[in-house]
Amino acid sequence: MGMASFCPYALDGYFARRPSITGRKGRHPVELSRSGTKMASLSGLRLIMDDIATTTGSVTGTQWLNLGIGNPAAIPEVMDTWQRMTSEALVTSFGDVSCKYGPSRGLPELVDAVAEYFNRRYGWNVGPRNIVVGPGSQMLCFIAAALFTGAGARGDTKLVLPMTPDYTGYQGLSLTPGGIRGVEPLLRLEGERSFRYLLDLPALESLADVGLILLSSPSNPAGRCASLDEIQRLISAARGHDVPLLVDNAYGAPFPGIGGSSMAPVWDERVINVFSVSKAGLPGERLGFAVADERHIDPIVSFLSNSALHAPQLVQSALAHALRSDVLDTLVASVIGPFYAERRKFVESLLAGALPEDVSWHLHAAEGGMFCWVWVDEEWFDDLRLYGTLKRRGVFVVPGRHFFTDVEHSQGLGRHPQQCFRISITPDPDTIAAGIKVIAAALSDMRAGSVAP
Template structure:
């Protein structure tokens, strides 16, 4: 049979991003090589914290008993279950002093789907001009690069590199470059970010909001790792309420990634089109988990989990992994760790001419270890005038595997770096 002919947008969406190819390779390799002990430091799942899992299981069971017939055996409103929408409004109004109403809220099947809907609504071919989805700073979550139906519809602004000391660096926003763009339809960032764990400060968010006003476009802030839940990391910046801001929240990193539930809060001019898009596509988000979240918000259970379990777990785990890297990676190699305030990853930059992220990936794979190559988190991984080869010199380590797995994997990474350097010296001689 001849190959199926896809539309331009179909061809775009039917192709896997670079990182999805890597994740498929990890899944295929670990699934087919029987008897091999793999050390997977590339996973993006939240940690399996027993108390978190037990709490969600109990609350889901309670929702199942109390409301299964009403929520799982009937269709519901596209905006979300009314009781959940009301609970979200009450929660954010009480916590942050907002004055939002149900008309400011939409519940969707995961925060990534809500971001996809926003990109479809506010970018692409328009009545007067064509616009793109702009990431105000790369590297950022690689899934954002698949949100546009239009080839070339996503672009990112390169960061400014700031070395803090011999082993620590930080990305800074290049706001003049962002402000100078002419084809912005929507701005989107994660905070804390995936992969670097960078939290945008209140002042930085305010400057991004000002840029959104200047371009007259929405700014989507993806709070998947941030406040109020799961608030993974250090002090979390409270979400900012503004007429140009679409705040997106998720239950995934708070312990329910498989349930695909997220919600957005914004002005009606942005929420109403998202509700209509959901009605025309998915109809509504899964409703049993909506009922579960309603109870979690009303009873303060979610706040308790964040404050007493999730936050302390990730703070301790990050401290462990960062200390492990400092003690284990070769001292005479120019490696740097991004100064992180949150998230579930460590972001390592090896500032050596001989280093290449894909070469490290293949070297580690042969030794039974997986990390994630860094280039896929940049919209353009080619060498640039400002960053040089930086996008090809980074890799991501997850802090969610068990400590023994992380420790063993970091030992292999250290050995691989030594061998890659020695090989480069041998080639140059």
């Protein structure tokens, strides 16, 4: 079955199947190791992303409305700035950075610029040994998971997500089958159409096999920002488990700063702060960096040296210049932050005006990020059924279950993980408006029972 005719309802059984890697005709399937089998299996969400890419790229005559996209918005001022920064790096640094290997820690000019930037902006006291540059923040998260979780002297430990739903890509970070554990949130209604997730810290503190705690803030998909008090309590929990706390700031401060109240990152000897330039306009260049105590940074540098050697260097040179010239801070304050704040108001207003009044739907009270997270609290609602219905009508959203780690065995949330879906706020306004109209009609039809199962 080709991806263009992919049936989303088959996803539930996908994780029970071992991938078959057969090679050329007549050859026996390749036998993979346990970790190889784990890493060769696409997550449910990644299958859906492939489905979106294949379907929208096929010649069907359908005008697709893709509200499942994870790319940052194509903001002209942002693209122009990065093009200029990269062009300058190309002229001044190409021979030194693109035609030579470099240090695994990162280009010295960027490492120094990062240290100077965080010391100046946040009053930290960090130097080059507190910093490592990697080929994307997700790769740095993967390295941390490989270093701090799995089989060890203290037994098998897990990567723990202290509050799901959280970025579905985290579920592919562990080389060990079953190596990821998510802590379910507490759920609080706020008014007729709003709700919020709360950290269940006692549940996190009670776990016995923690190797690394990982949190995104603002979160993908819900746009929830951890407060300073919550970060401090997570640090206390990490100290109690004697493990690091990794905070993924991909949507947060200092850049891209997508959130009106983006909290400053917190320095602590237990915290590995990871940052990315993807949502600040360069997702295709795969560049991120981590700032932490050197006892956490040193093994990450060695891991990079043993695997990828180092991150791409031309864009490192461009980022170093952007940090030292304050270009990036200006871009965040005057363009990126205001753009997403205005776009979120626009999308939330569309949802409030279009979604059926006789359906019990709720929008997560987001404080940042690039998505709207919708919960349909109805027994008849199923996220994969909505996905299939919308796909037949030319619209894509992302089913919510893929952001939870153990949908079938939820303890306190019941069917909630199967009653949510994610909408991106980054497509153009006309696409968003048209797509939300189709979503509203699909919900009405599902409620009336006029949608085929």
